Each structure stands twice: as structure tokens, then as C-alpha cells.
Amino acid sequence: MNFRPASRPILAAALLVPALGTAIFQNWPGGGAPAQVLYAITKLFTFALPLAFVRWEKPRHPSRKGLALGTLLGLLISGSLIALLASPFGETVRGAAPAVSKKVAELGVAENFVAFAIVISIFHTLLEEFYWRGFVFSSLAKVTSTGRSHAIAGIGFALHHVAILEQFFPLVHALWLAAAVGIGGVLWSLLYVREHSLFAPWLSHVIVDAALMIVGYQLLT
Numbered sequence: 001m002n003f004r005p006a007s008r009p010i011l012a013a014a015l016l017v018p019a020l021g022t023a024i025f026q027n028w029p030g031g032g033a034p035a036q037v038l039y040a041i042t043k044l045f046t047f048a049l050p051l052a053f054v055r056w057e058k059p060r061h062p063s064r065k066g067l068a069l070g071t072l073l074g075l076l077i078s079g080s081l082i083a084l085l086a087s088p089f090g091e092t093v094r095g096a097a098p099a100v101s102k103k104v105a106e107l108g109v110a111e112n113f114v115a116f117a118i119v120i121s122i123f124h125t126l127l128e129e130f131y132w133r134g135f136v137f138s139s140l141a142k143v144t145s146t147g148r149s150h151a152i153a154g155i156g157f158a159l160h161h162v163a164i165l166e167q168f169f170p171l172v173h174a175l176w177l178a179a180a181v182g183i184g185g186v187l188w189s190l191l192y193v194r195e196h197s198l199f200a201p202w203l204s205h206v207i208v209d210a211a212l213m214i215v216g217y218q219l220l221t
Contacts, residue, residue, distance in 0.1 A: 001054040006139045008051075014136050015156035017045055023163035035106070047127060051133035062199035070191060070200035074207025077184055081211055089173075096168040097219040103167055104220060113220060117213035125205040126198075132185060133192040133201055146193070150186050150207050158182030184208070 006014070021042030025035050085093055089157040101110075132153060140149035159177040165174035188201035195201075 002057055003050065003053045003135055003139055004055060005142050006053055006135075008143065011136070011143070014049060014131075014139070015152070015159075018042060018131075019156070019159040019163065022047070022160055026163045026167050036108075043127070046131045052129055053135065053139070060195070060197040062195060062197050066191070066195040066197065066200040067203060069194075070202075070204040071207065073187060074204035075192065077208045080217070081174035081208075085215065091171065092169065093215070094219065099168045100216060100219045104216075110220075112119055113217060117210075117217065121206055121210040121213055125209050126202055128199045129188070129192075129202045129205055133189050134198055137189045137192065141207070150189050153189055154182040154186040157185035 021038060021112060025038045025042065084090065093100065104110050107116075121216050134157060137149055137153040140152055144152070159180050161181045162174055162178040168174075188204060191201045191204065192198060
């Protein structure tokens, strides 16, 4: 899979629209249908924009070493999450339980949280990898240095998560947690460059999001 070169304005939109759409969606008063429609539009954007530039090629088979690295990275990040929960900050996470319950109710997935968690962990992670590593990072790499591409794509990935995290934590915590997400995004783009394939970073992303969904479930119960 490859992409035709995208202009700088399109790349700017690719970096900012997910963050802006998510911020508006997360802060829409009362949630409900308008917020869900906005969420759907933002997700449609992240799916449709890369499709407008993609050049379909025979997918590169993931290497065993790449899959092992993806698994190891996913487990290390998940382990860091467990360590964070065991630290004093764990009380702050557990204190976010009411906000998590409220958001789940607004999304209308309270009765089907397990199915929601599976969709997020498997399919939503694939969309994010296709968008952030496959399209955004690789497109940036065509117009600037590889190092800058890793950094800029990581910042865009982090910004996308600030509005999500701010729903559950004070802004100062949301910012440093989003920075950690951005670092994770850089690690996944490094893995993408190494493998020339999305399989390994996707596997790593699946493991991390599954761990997050387990934490979310524990907060709900």
C-alpha cells in the first residue's frame, strides 16, 4: 500500500480535523444524536481521506520478528499502564469512574460495552493505523525528513487524544497522558518504517487498546 503525494494544506487538515472533531463531539452539551452524527462524520473523514490518495498494492507479509516486536511493544505499553494504575496516580484514574460511566451512557453502549470494546480494540485500531501511520506519517515523509515526520505525526496523534482524555482528567493530566500517547504513536511509526507494513503496529495497538478497554470495564463495574 502506498499513497499519492498530498499537498501541505491537505496534510494540515489531516493533522487537525480529527482533534477538532473529537473536541467538539466530546464537549457537545448532552451528547445525543448530534454528537453521534459529528463523531460519525469525523470517522468518515479519517477513512475517506486516505482512500482518495491510496495506491493499492499487494500487501507486504509481516515478518515474524516484526510481529514479535509489535507484541512485545504492546505488552510493554500495557505493562506501563498497569504500573501507572499501581502508582499514586491510580487513585486519579479510579476517580474518573463516574465520568467514564457518563460518557458510556451518552454513547449508548452501556449495555453492550464488551462488543463496543472489541470493535474499538480491533477495527478502530486498524482505522487509526491506516490513517495515522499509513497515510499521515507516510505522506509527511514525502515532504519533510523522516525524523520530522515521526514527530509531527506523533503530535497530531496526541492532539487527537487530548479532548478524549480531558473528559476524564484535569487538563494538566490530559496533556501529559496525551504526550505519552504521542510517544506511542512515534514508536508505532518507527515499527511501520521497519516493517513497511501496518500489521506489526496494528497488533501492538490492538494489545494496548484491549488493555485500556479492560481498565474501562473495571471502572464501570
